[in-house]
Amino acid sequence: MPVYRSIRDLDWPLLIVTLALCTLGVLQIYSATLGTRWQDAWWKQIVWVITGLAMMWVMAAIDYHSLLGPRVIYLYIASVVLLVVTGFAGNKVFGSTRWIKVAGFTLQTSEFVKIVLILLMAKSLTDLKTGPLNWKDLAKLAGLVAVPMILVMKEPDLGTALTYIPILVCGILMAGLRWKYLLIITAILVVILPIGYHFLKPYQKDRLVSFIYPDRDPKGTGFQVIQSRIAVGNGGMWGRGAKESSQTHLGFLPVPHTDFIFSSFAEEHGFVGVVIALVLYFLLIMQVVQNAQTATDKAGLYICMGIAALLLFHVLVNVGMVVGRMPITGIPLPLMSSGGSSTWSIFLMLGLVNSVRLRRFVN
């Protein structure tokens, strides 16, 4: 198998869009944290992006097929073990244990598990015979995703756990599912979801309730929903201008550089800025999908589509939350939110996409 790769062959449009979003992210982090205790987050983010780029390059160099052998099983087992270890030995931040210290870095294990799950899904689906999946396949796939998902939920980190679902769903739908199965699964979900509500933590229930009725307790859980909406609305058409946003700078926005960075962005850059940023995200996802379309085999397609689905889910849930159209879940906005684990895992995924792209002419 001739391996020919150079910088020239990378997905440049994808890379440009990615870097554009990272730039918006760094600038917004700088503006939003100026004068707060997080005010050095912007240059840390630059470090994350640069190291992320290197990781992407390394990942692109690796033939994704080589990861789909037994290695993915080892990675999967390692992930589960790590999640268990995180649960016991991790750092507690904001009341949940999501982070683990590795060589001086605080890493959020659950972010990297996404990549493993994408690979695992690709491997499992290519191992199957083509054609609609049967119940046994579905049960196996769901079980494989459920184990880490439950572990992450226990941390507790419902938001990140939920991001594993689009990986599973996208994989299944890409592999093909009978209409009958689809209907039955939908029916079961409709029955189960209300029951599942009772198993949520009280604060999670509050978030759901305050999403639907934010004004019920404007000082408590509804606070974030209302303040984010006020921030976005305050931006208006053209925005308040960088560093001029009152909601962000007077601390009314919760964590304006991580989960709510887009509120802060929307307040400072207005509707025009929002549309520009969303167009960039749209191009990013479409570019990943384009790589799925040109992939040489189904494994590549599954990987790219899994990543596209994950990105779409992140953007939908995070931006939806910012604009008050989704409940508060606390998942970051890819590439813009400040945070090493999230940034690195996205770059690793984009590395995978490039790996698929670089091998599209093989065979």
Add this chain to the structure above:
Amino acid sequence: MALIESEHTRAGEISPGLLHDDPKDASGKIAIFQYLTVVVFVFLVSGFWALQVQNPDVYSEAAERNRIKSTPILAPRGKILDRDGRVIVDNKASYSLLLNRDQIKPEHLPAMAEALQLDYGALADKIHRMGANPQIIIKDQLTRDDIAWVESHQDVDTYPEMQLIRAWRRQYPQDGFSAHVVGYVGEISESELDLPQFLDYRQGDIIGKDGLERQYDQTLRGVDGQERVLVDNMGHEREAETTQEALPGKDLRTTLDLDLQAVAELSMEGKRGAVVALDPRNGEVLAMVSRPTFDPNKFTGRISRDDWNEIANDPYKPLMDRAIQAEFAPGSTFKPFTALAGLETGVIDDKTEFHCAGGASFYGHYFACWRKPPGHGQISLHRGIAQSCDVYFYNVANRLGIDRLAHYAELAGFGHKTGIDLPNERESTMPSTKWKMRMFRQKWYAGETISVGVGQGAVTVSPLELAAAEGGLAVGGNWYQPHLVKTAAPKLLRAGNLNPDNVQQIISGMYGSVNEAGGTGFPGRLPNVKVCGKTGTAQLVSNKFLKGRKIDQTMKDNAWFVGYAPEEAPEIVVVALFENGEHGDRAGWIVRDVLKSYFDKKAREAKAQNRSAQFRPPPLFADPQTVTAALNVPLPKGFTR
């Protein structure tokens, strides 16, 4: 590994990848994903459109409210001054406690109520009703302990909604002096807030509740200012934005004379009733007292329930301003008006004589004179007034008939409000045939006129109305509207166009009452001042009823006295009502004291003016013109003559 193996993977199949690993058969599904992505982004953009483009104002205002904390700067109310500018009602700096609505937590309230000795129920109710007000004052006149407690608990982690602000406490005279005329302030009530005249008032505002405080609330109240401070989400103040200074209320210069007021207050101590002193030439009220009284200082801000109950349930109604609200029969003080009606209509003249045998019969009823038989004997107008002969006035009234009598009494103000600038004035009653038909749908009986002629029966009057009526007559028949705040021109209510001789007859009779032997008004007598006066003893219950009963204090006759001076040109009229005082002369001493203080003060002032007119100190720095002129030398350069 075993987990993922399945029966679908069949070993030995030739190039399975080439057969079913063609990504092209997923292109339809990818297209679906792409459509889904478009839908998601449209969904998100529409969300931003709704918030940022459709109603940007709603949210920018919300953001503004978030970041700006505005604190009211309370404007002091205007002072209430007497006619010489002496302070009657003042303000004292104090502290009030304010709660900021955005930070109020219901679970904080019980602790606050306990620490500040507030009623929790009332506090919770108040918070519940505060509506859109950003702040609410929950306690005024904080004590030192309160302030210490607030300061140690207003941090972010405890009760950040608490805020101390400087406020003004109304300070009224001690012992309830002039309480009724001045009134008091209090927090605006819910029912008042609904009224159209309180449109620009807000919950928690302090307004005048009674007396001058209420009548001149618009003048006295200032415009509260506002201090706007930029705050962060923890309520920490970052920087001052703008400050809108408070506009203090205007001082109210009244026509009251504190010297007279004080004398009137003291002379009514321990009694029930009222004193009114007017300048009959223009209607200026010089003194106005009502007893029993109350301490308005207890009413400022939020009165305690016990204090309120004590005052509200007092059988003698201390809150009632008897000067304008006590409507009693005027008794013999009405006789000058009967005389006026008689003289003006010509049914009597100064020579007309009647015979008093200690009583007389009219229409089959016997009407007694206050002087037991043999009575006053042959009696004419002058002695009739001076000795207050009832029989004389029974006869005059009988000759007049009720409607002619009512015409002249109404001219003097009976049956009308005076329209003084105080709230809740009550209207006096002057009976007439029309009045009886209107009120009772009954005909007037001629026999009823007899009692009215001596100020009994249905006729009632308040001390103020009586003072205005007598004063107007005393100045020749021009009735001015009584008022407490000086107006540009006194308002003439009614001009009588009376025959000056007739008026002089009556004044002379009233002079006789005070100064002549046998006059009933002798307590009003003063050296060097020609005082005219008239007593009045008004029955509350009939003698028949009293026969054989133990006389209750409250059944005793009311004592009235009206006096004015000096006889030739009256400049002050004083009316005293001494409830259950038994006889008019007991009110006379009160009137005399007030008159005396008026003329004493006048003499004092004249003397002082005289002295200052005689004594001209030489100017310390004489102007060059005068000096050069006096010395007959040329003016220095630069000066012109």
